Amino acid sequence: MNIEKVGVVGCGLMGSGIAEVAAKSGFEVKVREINDDAVEAGRKRIRRSLDKAVEKEKLSAEDRDATWERLSFTTEVSDLADRDLVIEAVVEDLELKNALFGELDGRCGEHTIFASNTSSLTITDMAAATSRPDRFVGLHFFNPVPVMKLVEVVRTIATSDETFDRAFAFSKALGKVPIAAKDNSGFVVNLLLVPYMLDAIRQLERGVASVADIDTGMTLGCGYPMGPFVLCDFVGIDTLYKISEIMFDEYREERYAPPPLLRRIVAMGRYGRKTGKGFYDWSGEQPVPLPI
Numbered sequence: 001m002n003i004e005k006v007g008v009v010g011c012g013l014m015g016s017g018i019a020e021v022a023a024k025s026g027f028e029v030k031v032r033e034i035n036d037d038a039v040e041a042g043r044k045r046i047r048r049s050l051d052k053a054v055e056k057e058k059l060s061a062e063d064r065d066a067t068w069e070r071l072s073f074t075t076e077v078s079d080l081a082d083r084d085l086v087i088e089a090v091v092e093d094l095e096l097k098n099a100l101f102g103e104l105d106g107r108c109g110e111h112t113i114f115a116s117n118t119s120s121l122t123i124t125d126m127a128a129a130t131s132r133p134d135r136f137v138g139l140h141f142f143n144p145v146p147v148m149k150l151v152e153v154v155r156t157i158a159t160s161d162e163t164f165d166r167a168f169a170f171s172k173a174l175g176k177v178p179i180a181a182k183d184n185s186g187f188v189v190n191l192l193l194v195p196y197m198l199d200a201i202r203q204l205e206r207g208v209a210s211v212a213d214i215d216t217g218m219t220l221g222c223g224y225p226m227g228p229f230v231l232c233d234f235v236g237i238d239t240l241y242k243i244s245e246i247m248f249d250e251y252r253e254e255r256y257a258p259p260p261l262l263r264r265i266v267a268m269g270r271y272g273r274k275t276g277k278g279f280y281d282w283s284g285e286q287p288v289p290l291p292i
Contacts, residue, residue: 003113003170007083007097007157009100011042012277014117015089017145023070024063024146025174029071032080039073044214046071081107085170087139088126088136089117097121107129113163119190120246123155123183133158137167140187141176143234151176156183162268185250186243195213195255196243197235198262200228205261205290211279211289229279230287233272237279241266261292 006027008019015031019042023029033039048066053059059067059110077100080086088097088105101114108114114136116126127136138154151171164180171178181187186194200214207218215227231238241258248256263276270290272278280287 003084003166003173005030005083005085007032007080007090009077009086009104010089011038011045012089013045013143014141014145015087016042016045016049017116017143018087018089019071020049020067020124020139021146021174021176021197023067024059026070026079027173030074030080030083032074032077035075039075043073053146063214077103078107078168080104081109083108083112085113085115085167087117092118092120092239092246094121094125097248099125101126101130105132108248110184111135111238113137113166117141120185120243121189122156122185122250123154124158127156127158134160135163137163138181138183138187139167139171141180142189150175150189151178152187152189153178154181154183154187169221185247190243190247194240194247197228197232197240198244198255198257201259201262203234204229205259211292229289231278233278233287236272237262237265238271263288 004027006022006029008015008029008031011019011031011033019029019031031042033042050064052063074285086108089101090096090100097116104114114130115134116123116138117140118138119140123136123138130136137159138152140152140154142148142150153164153168153171156159169176179188184191204211204214211229215229218224218227241262244256244258269275270277273282276282277290279290281290
């Protein structure tokens with residue numbers, strides 16, 4: 001069965017991006033949020049993104065309007081009952097996700113595939129909470145979704161070949177480049193990337209060099225597009241902390257343990273670009289390293 005109707009649960013940064021690219025690609029998309037205020041915020045986020053694409057001449061006004069027509073919004077989980085694919089993009093809380101999938105499981109048709117956009121939790125732990133573990137897969141997009149080309153398509157030991165193939169084909173239909181990943185916490189990218197960011201923080205704690213010099217060293221010395229501390233601020237310091245805790249709980253390896261400095265920055269509410277301060281102050285035209 002072809003995927004034509006897509007549901008997206010959550011319309012924050014990730015969910016809105018997933019909904020946008022799916023609607024741009026010709027899918028009928030229904031987005032669910034928890035209340036009217038969240039729906040309105042998500043609606044505005046998608047509209048701004050589409051308008052910006054038109055301003056930059058990356059999308060025609062006609063295609064923007066057609067994309068918008070393929071989007072609808074709701075606060076009711078039951079409105080997703082007819083979807084061929086439902087993608088979850090809510091906060092990294094297993095209990096919350098499992099409650100959501102349990103409700104979806106009782107409302108959606110047998111043909112519906114469930115997918116999670118989790119970046120660190122295992123897909124198995126969610127699939128096991130439903131009656132359709134064979135129709136459950138991970139679809140891990142990267143932020144910002146309209147720009148980033150990669151999707152990690154994650155299969156569990158229970159995911160059927162048909163489900164995996166349909167999810168893989170769906171990712172290609174979005175214009176993305178999918179890669180196959182096993183169901184390990186962190187999948188491929190975060191499995192390698194999170195220890196890199198955490199180790200940069202540890203070296204900062206040890207006084208190896210300053211925030212700015214470590215970032216400059218990695219950009220100019222390795223050709224990376226940004227240094228580890230700028231990357232931390234883009235990812236979100238609180239998000240990195242949460243992911244590292246989940247991954248350390250999974251692997252019990254020191255390289256995934258959150259360093260003390262990371263915990264202190266989170267305690268101060270410095271979450272990165274989204275709050276204006278993290279390792280850098282983002283209030284001006286150029287980021288300025290903050291005292292650590």
